[in-house]
Amino acid sequence: xxxxxxxxxxxxxxxxxxxxxxxxxxxxxxxxxxxxxxxxxxxxxxxxxxxxxxxxxxxxxxxxxxxxxxxxxxxxxxxxxxxxxxxxxxxxxxxxxxxxxxxxxxxxxxxxxxxxxxxxxxxxxxxxxxxxxxxxxxxxxxxxxxxxxxxxxxxxxxxxxxxxxxxxxxxxxxxxxxxxxxxxxxxxxxxxxxxxxxxxxxxxxxxxxxxxxxxxxxxxxxxxxxxxxxxxxxxxxxxxxxxxxxxxxxxxxxxxxxxxxxxxxxxxxxxxxxxxxxxxxxxxxxxxxxxxxxxxxxxxxxxxxxxxxxxxxxxxxxxxxxxxxxxxxxxxxxxxxxxxxxxx
Amino acid sequence: xxxxxxxxxxxxxxxxxxxxxxxxxxxxxxxxxxxxxxxxxxxxxxxxxxxxxxxxxxxxxxxxxxxxxxxxxxxxxxxxxxxxxxxxxxxxxxxxxxxxxxxxxxxxxxxxxxxxxxxxxxxxxxxxxxxxxxxxxxxxxxxxxxxxxxxxxxxxxxxxxxxxxxxxxxxxxxxxxxxxxxxxxxxxxxxxxxxxxxxxxxxxxxxxxxxxxxxxxxxxxxxxxxxxxxxxxxxxxxxxxxxxxxxxxxxxxxxxxxxxxxxxxxxxxxxxxxxxxxxxxxxxxxxxxxxxxxxxxxxxxxxxxxxxxxxxxxxxxxxxxxxxxxxxxxxxxxxxxxxxxxxx
DNA sequence: TTGAAAGCGATACCAC
DNA sequence: GTGGTATCGCTTTCAA
Numbered sequence: 056x057x058x059x060x061x062x063x064x065x066x067x068x069x070x071x072x073x074x075x076x077x078x079x080x081x082x083x084x085x086x087x088x089x090x091x092x093x094x095x096x097x098x099x100x101x102x103x104x105x106x107x108x109x110x111x112x113x114x115x116x117x118x119x120x121x122x123x124x125x126x127x128x129x130x131x132x133x134x135x136x137x138x139x140x141x142x143x144x145x146x147x148x149x150x151x152x153x154x155x156x157x158x159x160x161x162x163x164x165x166x167x168x169x170x171x172x173x174x175x176x177x178x179x180x181x182x183x184x185x186x187x188x189x190x191x192x193x194x195x196x197x198x199x200x201x202x203x204x205x206x207x208x209x210x211x212x213x214x215x216x217x218x219x220x221x222x223x224x225x226x227x228x229x230x231x232x233x234x235x236x237x238x239x240x241x242x243x244x245x246x247x248x249x250x251x252x253x254x255x256x257x258x259x260x261x262x263x264x265x266x267x268x269x270x271x272x273x274x275x276x277x278x279x280x281x282x283x284x285x286x287x288x289x290x291x292x293x294x295x296x297x298x299x300x301x302x303x304x305x306x307x308x309x310x311x312x313x314x315x316x317x318x319x320x321x322x323x324x325x326x327x328x329x330x331x332x333x334x335x336x337x338x339x340x341x342x343x344x345x346x347x348x349x350x351x352x353x354x355x356x357x358x359x360x361x362x363x364x365x366x367x368x369x370x371x372x373x374x375x376x377x378x379x380x381x382x383x384x385x386x387x388x389x390x391x392x393x394x395x396x397x398x399x
Numbered sequence: 400x401x402x403x404x405x406x407x408x409x410x411x412x413x414x415x416x417x418x419x420x421x422x423x424x425x426x427x428x429x430x431x432x433x434x435x436x437x438x439x440x441x442x443x444x445x446x447x448x449x450x451x452x453x454x455x456x457x458x459x460x461x462x463x464x465x466x467x468x469x470x471x472x473x474x475x476x477x478x479x480x481x482x483x484x485x486x487x488x489x490x491x492x493x494x495x496x497x498x499x500x501x502x503x504x505x506x507x508x509x510x511x512x513x514x515x516x517x518x519x520x521x522x523x524x525x526x527x528x529x530x531x532x533x534x535x536x537x538x539x540x541x542x543x544x545x546x547x548x549x550x551x552x553x554x555x556x557x558x559x560x561x562x563x564x565x566x567x568x569x570x571x572x573x574x575x576x577x578x579x580x581x582x583x584x585x586x587x588x589x590x591x592x593x594x595x596x597x598x599x600x601x602x603x604x605x606x607x608x609x610x611x612x613x614x615x616x617x618x619x620x621x622x623x624x625x626x627x628x629x630x631x632x633x634x635x636x637x638x639x640x641x642x643x644x645x646x647x648x649x650x651x652x653x654x655x656x657x658x659x660x661x662x663x664x665x666x667x668x669x670x671x672x673x674x675x676x677x678x679x680x681x682x683x684x685x686x687x688x689x690x691x692x693x694x695x696x697x698x699x700x701x702x703x704x705x706x707x708x709x710x711x712x713x714x715x716x717x718x719x720x721x722x723x724x725x726x727x728x729x730x731x732x733x734x735x736x737x738x739x740x741x742x743x
Numbered sequence: 744t745t746g747a748a749a750g751c752g753a754t755a756c757c758a759c
Numbered sequence: 760g761t762g763g764t765a766t767c768g769c770t771t772t773c774a775a
Contacts, residue, residue: 062521062522107518107522109459109522110455110458110464110522110523111454111455111456111458111459111464112455112459114454114455114458115453115455115456115459120454120455122503125504140484140485140488141484141485144484144488144504144506145506148504148506149506149508152508157503157504157505157519157523158503158504158505159466159501159502159503159504160469160488160492160501160502160503160504161501161502162488162489162492162493164496174451175501177406178406178451178453178454179454179501285684285687285688311684311688314688318688318690321690340629340655340685341684341685341688343629344629344655344658344662344685344688344689345688345689345690346662346665346690
């Protein structure tokens with residue numbers, strides 16, 4: 056019934072070490088005000104008893120929990136589709152290694168949950184990492200006005216009240232389009248992401264910039280708004296080709312959409328890359344499993360997690376919460392779906 | 400600098416309600432020994448002040464943390480590859496909804512970490528979910544002898560000391576092979592998983608059972624041991640075909656290996672499914688993105704997580720830890736990679 | 744049924 | 760430097 060083993064307390068360590076609680080506490084917290092010999096004695100006692108501090112007792116007085124919450128808007132297909140989530144967690148977890156800060160996971164599904172989550176956060180974690188691309192998420196606003204340190208994954212669309220870390224969506228998309236242009240493509244279409252998500256908006260912006268840089272005109276009709284899912288890729292390709300049969304390249308804002316695109320192209324007898332070159336975004340595992348291999352923009356998701364923790368720990372350490380941004384570089388990985396078009 | 404807002408305490412609630420701490424505590428903990436009118440007054444006061452109990456203080460006296468740890472052996476390609484991890488977390492998280500038990504994530508990478516992790520678990524969580532297919536993981540042994548409730552994801556190979564939840568790997572594999580046999584295939588090879596992981600062992604066992612049920616002979620030479628990764632699928636297919644050119648079906652113990660297999664087949668000019676039918680295991684997203692679509696054994700990973708939490712909460716509630724097993728059904732999802740072989 | 748009071752195990756302030 | 764001690768917010772006897 057009883058969950059915990061009887062663990063030694065500060066008191067007992069003190070007794071063994073022949074000193075006081077206070078001193079033992081100082082040793083544990085690496086206070087400089089302890090003489091070397093005493094410290095040594097205490098450390099021996101600690102080792103001997105296998106003492107570890109009771110977190111609850113400590114939290115009670117310090118008013119800190121030594122844990123950070125990773126809050127994920129459960130609705131996020133983008134987050135849960137593909138290795139994104141696993142990579143993020145891995146990055147965060149890696150960065151937390153050796154800090155004795157623990158990671159608490161919170162998925163808030165419904166909007167009803169929000170107040171519960173919010174309440175929980177306020178009293179049970181020292182900091183928050185928020186993953187929510189729904190640009191209007193009220194939680195963002197609440198965190199911004201609240202007193203608890205928070206860092207966002209991804210640029211918030213409206214508020215810039217909170218520090219955030221994001222990958223260079225614009226740059227990645229621009230690079231992808233530039234690459235297609237260099238290949239000699241002149242009718243470059245795009246299946247873009249939802250325009251109420253920043254990643255969708257930014258990748259579209261990058262697409263425009265890429266066209267501009269290549270001296271190609273922007274054409275509304277060459278844009279299809281998908282939802283990052285595979286089906287919307289198929290629909291997108293279908294619609295784009297119906298509208299403009301001369302499309303010779305498609306930039307899809309996600310790998311899943313890119314794959315959908317390639318499937319539709321195949322269905323229509325268009326060869327990839329010979330007739331239509333395709334580039335995706337994410338560089339997920341599946342990009343390597345397609346036939347032909349999918350060129351894609353790589354984003355360092357693990358690094359994203361690592362950087363978020365770094366920022367957060369800074370804030371928790373007392374840095375003034377200047378809303379600042381960290382943008383991680385993205386780069387294009389070229390595979391067969393966009394290779395040898397010009398050459399071939 | 401200060402992380403916490405000034406939150407109301409029991410004391411304050413008591414004052415507002417015109418009663419004592421003790422009574423308020425009873426109300427909060429749903430003790431029956433409180434008169435209706437008093438209870439009502441107290442509840443009003445709680446609502447008015449927006450009171451929520453301080454977890455640390457509570458833990459300190461109850462010696463329970465109200466949190467469970469999800470421990471994942473970081474090395475697990477199988478766990479982090481593909482949606483497995485995300486699905487599992489989602490399932491666990493769903494099951495925890497409304498329990499006020501929080502989920503703490505622990506990835507232990509190196510073996511050195513293990514003692515740290517072990518120590519942490521002992522003092523900071525009320526229960527443990529362990530995901531580790533390394534059959535000899537010492538953590539299993541330690542948890543089995545320890546006093547903290549634990550549930551395993553997947554059948555442990557040697558010890559049956561702990562309750563576990565697993566998917567029906569054997570049945571799924573058997574079904575896959577049976578399906579291939581029904582299609583008329585008679586030389587059914589397999590690219591199996593590592594034989595030091597239970598999932599690998601069980602899926603191979605299922606393969607054998609499937610052959611037997613179909614009246615087909617088992618042949619060592621038709622078995623290649625992969626590592627669940629895509630590359631090993633390619634190697635496997637290559638080696639199997641080199642050994643036996645007449646292979647007319649391949650059952651791969653993971654989707655990634657199945658895809659590798661299909662790539663190698665294509666490279667050799669073997670058509671799927673016409674020349675060689677292929678079935679994978681996992682039924683992950685990528686199974687739907689291949690050309691042709693990959694038939695695969697579906698496993699309910701989310702349900703796995705849900706069931707694990709259910710077991711764990713039972714144990715934490717005081718059930719005697721009878722090492723028992725829960726096996727979740729798997730089922731085959733047929734797609735093009737194994738369709739119309741007999742018919743066509 | 745209700746209230747007073749004794750801890751739970753740490754931290755941190757205050758003397759020495 | 761070191762030791763005593765009040766304190767954190769809650770649960771839980773023990774009396775009343």
